[in-house]
Amino acid sequence: MSKLVVTAAGPATSVQDAGRHGAQRYGLTPSGAMDTLALAAANALLGNAPFAAAIELGPLGSAFTARGGPVRIALAGAQRPAAVEGRPISLNESITLTEGERLTLGVARGGVFSYLAIEGGIQGELMFGSLAVNARAGLGSPFPRPLQPGDEIRVTAASGTRELRIDLPNPTDAPIRVLLGPQDDEFATDAVQLFLDSEWQISATSDRMGYRLEGPPIKHLHGHNIVSDGTVNGSIQIPGNGQPIVLMPDRGTSGGYPKIATVITADLRRLAQTQAGRGFRFQAVSMAQAQAEYRAMAQLIRALPSRVVDAQASQLDIDALHSANVAGVATNAFDA
């Protein structure tokens, strides 16, 4: 049995997938990857299902050693130093670790979360259809908590397939798009405008539950308490101090602060990958636009296998692939 042994782990290194859905009515939050596109890209390189469970790394580094046989892996998401036995490896490429080889991943330099996918996925016990870690609820497999040094992850032996590379749309610095509501009427028009017009920074105290933003205080019309109602990934709550909190996959399933707006699904991964201290803005869009972006994102994720090429292929081949527009309309989903 091949396995990947954890030899060092940053505090936010955990197994994640698409999360568990269907039990939010019992207070069970979905959890799941902070950047589902990066998760799907890493999995596409290995022939896995798009949202097969992988290891999510937060801002800090981790290290792993292959044991019991070769292990084929791929890394996508945040830029960070990565090496096998000291030899640098590339993001968005598959590579096979031979028995005993050590993979070291450093601190994120561009972005926050990376995904280390493993050919054949991670073996574990599904709970509510997911292996994703939710430590508070005691859920997650193979470990119901973030990874620690010494943990062994059982995996499928590498197939020996040739190594592949995936070409992803260029990242953009465009504003994070939001839909106003559900409680934008708890704020005066000029408070909503201030929210949309201001530059925001992500506080260092942010985590997988929520991103705390710093900027001008947003004032409520009728105070900061509402009768608790349901939350979604991307809900933007305004608590008493007027500093927004964007709810992330480990959020509480209900909350009692007014929600001024909601980050659109297609842009939530971009917000998740925005580093603490870096400025950004919001932009309000229409429901039609938000849902068109949702569909474009879903299409892009389905089309990822068509963006995978031989790792040895020249850049010229990739350009030719692009001019042939193999991935169709999805190519531009994030470039806009």
Place this chain on the structure above:
Amino acid sequence: MTAILSPPRMLPSGDAAITVEFGRAISAEANRRVLALDRAMARDAVAGVTETVPTYRSLLVHYDPEQIGFDELAAQLTALAQSHPASEAVAKRHWRIPVSYGGEHGIDLDDVATALGISADEVVARHVAADYRVAMIGFTPGWSYLSGLDPSLQMPRRQNPRLLTPAGTISIGGVQTGIQCLAGPSGWHLLGRTPVRTYQLHRDPIFLLEPGDAVSFVAIDAHQFAEQDRAAEHGEIVAELLTS
């Protein structure tokens, strides 16, 4: 002649969920309409809907925008809500939940009694006498918010929320009382603890209570708590199901 029900508000919660809002304040009527719509959607699935989350005053409906758009779903939900009155949300199950009140299990009981100007025994008597409904489950797994608290027991929440309160805590805050399953922060007043796990992995069912269930409490002593807590730890339900 059937009275026409007022339509709920259809509020967008992003591009993949609608908050169907029946009211802004805590009201038994709004909560029953939430539960009536939730049950109607459980009986006859609405195409494209992936998950529903009942709360005090609104039903959060998650959906897949690749299968249905906002306008079409909002129209369907409006029609459904208007054809399912609050009276349909009759409790199907009634749970009797044991609670060890006061002492180390309910460290705020004496302070609550003092603040209300009644004895601790009277606080317990009034808390046990009421009939409750599970209005919603949320925040953390199994945290059950109950409606039906005796109005004479209403108190503002604590000025300083506690960062850690024990699993199984039974507490009051404002017009609500609740069963907290996992240890965690709380700004409510702690009256007692139940050995019942409303959420327990590797037990069938994993989640004991459903939104809309009827609940009443029965006082047990600390010795009975210890006994039932051990049984519950091994997967026994220890709550009594009175009707089904």
